[in-house]
Amino acid sequence: MSKRLLISLVVSMLLALNVPSIAQETAPMDAAAAEAESRGEFRSLDEDVQDLKKQVLDLNRDLFLLEEELLFPANSQVAFFISMDVGEYFELDSVNLKIDGKEVANYLYTEREAGALVRGGVHRVHMANLKTGDHELIAVFTGTGPHVRDYRRGATVTFNKGIGAKYMELEITDRVKKQQPEFEIKEWE
Amino acid sequence: MRHRSSIVVALCLLLIAAVQPVQAAKDGPDPIVVKDPHYGEVLFYFYQEDYFPAIVRLLAAQDQSRLDEHLDQAELLLGGLFLSYGHHLEAAKIFERLLADNVDTEIRDRTWFFLAKIWLQRGYIDESQKALSSLSDNLPENLWREAQMLQSQLYINSGQYDRAIALLQEWKGKTEWASYAKFNLGVALVRSGHVDAAALILDELGDLNPFNDELTSLRDKANLALGYSLLQDGQPLAAKEPLQRVRLEGPFSNKALLGVGWADAEVENYRRALVPWMELRGRDLLDSAVQESMLAIPYALAKLDSISQAADHYLNAIEAFYEEINRIDHTIGFIESGEIFEEFLADDPLDSTGWYWRLEELPEGPEARYLYHLLATHEFQEGLKNYRDLYYLHDNLDQWQESVGVYANMLETRLQAYNERLPRVEAALARADLDGMVDRKLEFDSLLNDIEQSNDWLALATKREFEMWGEIAGLENTPALVANIPEADEVSDKILLLKGVLQWRLERDFKDRLWRIRRDVRKTGEALVETQRSRRQIDDTMRNEPLRFEDLSSRVYGLGPRLDGMKLRVGETLAEQRSFLQSIAVGELQAQKQRLDIYTVQARFALAAIYDLAATVGEAGE
Numbered sequence: 146m147s148k149r150l151l152i153s154l155v156v157s158m159l160l161a162l163n164v165p166s167i168a169q170e171t172a173p174m175d176a177a178a179a180e181a182e183s184r185g186e187f188r189s190l191d192e193d194v195q196d197l198k199k200q201v202l203d204l205n206r207d208l209f210l211l212e213e214e215l216l217f218p219a220n221s222q223v224a225f226f227i228s229m230d231v232g233e234y235f236e237l238d239s240v241n242l243k244i245d246g247k248e249v250a251n252y253l254y255t256e257r258e259a260g261a262l263v264r265g266g267v268h269r270v271h272m273a274n275l276k277t278g279d280h281e282l283i284a285v286f287t288g289t290g291p292h293v294r295d296y297r298r299g300a301t302v303t304f305n306k307g308i309g310a311k312y313m314e315l316e317i318t319d320r321v322k323k324q325q326p327e328f329e330i331k332e333w334e
Numbered sequence: 335m336r337h338r339s340s341i342v343v344a345l346c347l348l349l350i351a352a353v354q355p356v357q358a359a360k361d362g363p364d365p366i367v368v369k370d371p372h373y374g375e376v377l378f379y380f381y382q383e384d385y386f387p388a389i390v391r392l393l394a395a396q397d398q399s400r401l402d403e404h405l406d407q408a409e410l411l412l413g414g415l416f417l418s419y420g421h422h423l424e425a426a427k428i429f430e431r432l433l434a435d436n437v438d439t440e441i442r443d444r445t446w447f448f449l450a451k452i453w454l455q456r457g458y459i460d461e462s463q464k465a466l467s468s469l470s471d472n473l474p475e476n477l478w479r480e481a482q483m484l485q486s487q488l489y490i491n492s493g494q495y496d497r498a499i500a501l502l503q504e505w506k507g508k509t510e511w512a513s514y515a516k517f518n519l520g521v522a523l524v525r526s527g528h529v530d531a532a533a534l535i536l537d538e539l540g541d542l543n544p545f546n547d548e549l550t551s552l553r554d555k556a557n558l559a560l561g562y563s564l565l566q567d568g569q570p571l572a573a574k575e576p577l578q579r580v581r582l583e584g585p586f587s588n589k590a591l592l593g594v595g596w597a598d599a600e601v602e603n604y605r606r607a608l609v610p611w612m613e614l615r616g617r618d619l620l621d622s623a624v625q626e627s628m629l630a631i632p633y634a635l636a637k638l639d640s641i642s643q644a645a646d647h648y649l650n651a652i653e654a655f656y657e658e659i660n661r662i663d664h665t666i667g668f669i670e671s672g673e674i675f676e677e678f679l680a681d682d683p684l685d686s687t688g689w690y691w692r693l694e695e696l697p698e699g700p701e702a703r704y705l706y707h708l709l710a711t712h713e714f715q716e717g718l719k720n721y722r723d724l725y726y727l728h729d730n731l732d733q734w735q736e737s738v739g740v741y742a743n744m745l746e747t748r749l750q751a752y753n754e755r756l757p758r759v760e761a762a763l764a765r766a767d768l769d770g771m772v773d774r775k776l777e778f779d780s781l782l783n784d785i786e787q788s789n790d791w792l793a794l795a796t797k798r799e800f801e802m803w804g805e806i807a808g809l810e811n812t813p814a815l816v817a818n819i820p821e822a823d824e825v826s827d828k829i830l831l832l833k834g835v836l837q838w839r840l841e842r843d844f845k846d847r848l849w850r851i852r853r854d855v856r857k858t859g860e861a862l863v864e865t866q867r868s869r870r871q872i873d874d875t876m877r878n879e880p881l882r883f884e885d886l887s888s889r890v891y892g893l894g895p896r897l898d899g900m901k902l903r904v905g906e907t908l909a910e911q912r913s914f915l916q917s918i919a920v921g922e923l924q925a926q927k928q929r930l931d932i933y934t935v936q937a938r939f940a941l942a943a944i945y946d947l948a949a950t951v952g953e954a955g956e
Contacts, residue, residue, distance in 0.1 A: 183713065183918070184457040184713070186914060187456070187457050187713055187716070187717060187914065188456070188457050188458065190717075190720065190907070190910055190911055190914055191456055191457075191716070191720060192423070193907050193910070194720045194723065194724060194907060194911070195421060195422070195423045195424070197724070197727065197900075197903060197904055197907055198419070198420075198421050198424075198723065198727070199421070199424055200900060200903075201727045201730065201731065201900060201904070202386075202389055202390060202393060202421075203393070204731075204734075204893070204896060204897065204900055205386075205390040205393075205730065205734070206390055206393040206394045206397060207889075207893060208734050208737070208738070208893060208897075209390055209391070209394045210394050210397060210398065211741070211886070211889050211890065211893065212737065212741070213394075214886065215741055215744070215745070215886060215890075224371070226371045226374070226375070228368070228374060257382050258378075258382065260381065260382075261377070261378050261379075261380075261381035261382045262378065264377075264381045265368060265374070265377055265381070266374060266375070266377040266378030266379070266380070266381045266382075267368060267371050267373075267374025267375050267377065267378055268375070268378050269371070269375050312371050314371065333371050
């Protein structure tokens, strides 16, 4: 066996090694054609996947809208959203909703969800079908308040459901002067 | 409502997520007001990095024109979401359209940068180059450096070494990126045949004092590259120094030890060469350097005239290669069965999607050791991402299929209930003569007007009062009262008194009664108007409901086949993607096997030569 033969095998390793360290390893020169073929195959598949993603997303959009229209027709639809503004004085754990005395939602927030609220996300916590007329909404917020104390506060509002979809916002804000959180329910402006 | 959400901040977060952990949006531009709850809802999912549901909600809200207050921001956000989800072609379409407009230049550059990066990883070389060429000078420093590195990589990959060298030689500073740039410069110089110049660069890099693991690894890599370059250039003694600078326990140590051995062997110092090669004997046979050392050791022993020991080592090598080939065959079978890809995803909750996902750990098992290095390749990782995304899509379509089945049932039940109730409602509506009621109300208004005008206080008497009035009138006409007797006069006076009292009371209460009756009639009128409105709604509903049922039915039943077709396509593409990943993995294993086959042939050939030599020596001795 010749030394050169072994060295030639080592050289192939060397070529594989000579790559930008942050980047993908490049195959040896003699494998360039195979790599190009593989890249072509990858790209063709990737384009298929991209196309499928687009179509499935469009289908999901249609299904999402169908589901909403079917389960919550616009005439009777009421959506309840939770939002937070700043959130220095309150860490949200859960929200409990009662409409006309009947409990309709009891939502427990994960850390990730609560974080998303603090950063400006708005959570649709409940959707309901309600008749036209007056309804009473009671929301109870549970979490950690100032000085890391357990905190439980309620807010009540009577709202009128007319014809057409209605959006109610349950907003948690900071009252800086009192260093306390404030809980408000209002119709989406 | 006020929220600390800014689309610029959001996009910046999106576009730096791959580089550094997401940071709070504290120093961004002024906050904007979330004016559409549906926009806020998209942000809720976006901030959780749940890109798929965020995109679906954004598309749905756009379709329903629910984002009127955030039209431009929503489009930019959609582009960013597409990009994060790895839906890069759609993202590019949006950005190409939007970035031509008046978009913040930093956002524009960040976007082109990340598109270039994704495209390079996914093998869209021309697109990647085009994106890099679109950059202006508004990237933050760290991203700008990475962009330069991407550009040099593109040059090197396409064989434009001179351009790569020119770009990398301009690199200034002593940052971590500068070290990477230096390494790449060395690579470009070696590949363009400027070994001496490369040696200077790599030597400098190989002697650096690293302050983190990445730089330590880079230093090892530079030393290894330099050592082998010198070996190849016929400078074995010079090659030893950089090779000996490589850490003994790092990922490049096996190759370095092998190289040090070859440097000694090149100057025919086989005894010294055996030292690093013997060290390799106990290491993982998966490494090609270890495999090669199993042939190098007997080669050196033979050179040192230890023929018997050399033969033993060749036999050991043949046996070890045989076992390794068997294990590789077993692994190939396992990969071809497809089970391994199920295992990849078995512990993956699929709760996050997107381009930033990477498989860090392989499922445990004897096969894992053969595939670890695959994880470092973009082709495999990106292929795996696609496989995972397709799996997610399949799962998503599965869930919708169940839901759509339920919706079809729900719709049929509703339609049946509607059809059952309809005749009863129609009969009730027919009984309720609303027009007649309105006429009666109008007649009543007119009657009240007459009563008021004629001051007909008796018309507003209660039933009892009216009866009393009748009784009094009856008594007045009693014949006995006309008899000319004192008692008759007395009774007549009493009757007149009663009549007067009653009349006085009726006249006194007349206005009050009229007001109350008018109030009641007005309320009745209002109720009638409300009833008429309800009636119109019922009529509208009765007219529209069949159309609505028809529309919903056609959508539900139309989406069913669309879902089936899509699921089939996703299933097919999933199989293709799996097959592609299998071909990469199996190809890699076949290459390993092929190398072992070559080594086995070499070992057998060398062994045969030793036996021949021994036989010749024996015969000569006889």
